[in-house]
Amino acid sequence: MPTVFTVQADSLEExxxxLALLxxxxxxxxxxxxxxxxxTNRWLARAVPTTKAPAKEGRG
Incomplete structure (x- = not known):
C-alpha cells in the first residue's frame, strides 16, 4: 500500500x-x-501520492 496522508478537522469545510491544500x-x-x-464527530479525508518515484539506475 502506498503512503497515505490524512486530514482531520472539526468541520466538512475545513x-x-x-485536503485541497495538501x-x-x-x-x-x-x-x-x-x-x-x-x-468522534470529526471529519476525515485521505490522499495518496500521484507521482511515482523515479526508477533506480541499474548497474552494468
Whole structure:
C-alpha cells in the first residue's frame, strides 16, 4: 500500500479546504473525500501520492 496522508478537522469545510491544500502543495490525489468519522464527530479525508518515484539506475 502506498503512503497515505490524512486530514482531520472539526468541520466538512475545513477538512475539504485542507485536503485541497495538501493535494496542491504535495502533488497528491484524494483517496477518501471528507467523511464524518463515526463516534468522534470529526471529519476525515485521505490522499495518496500521484507521482511515482523515479526508477533506480541499474548497474552494468
Amino acid at each position: 477538512c475539504a479546504a485542507q 493535494c496542491s502543495v504535495l502533488g497528491l490525489s484524494p483517496l477518501l473525500r471528507p467523511t464524518q468519522s463515526a463516534g
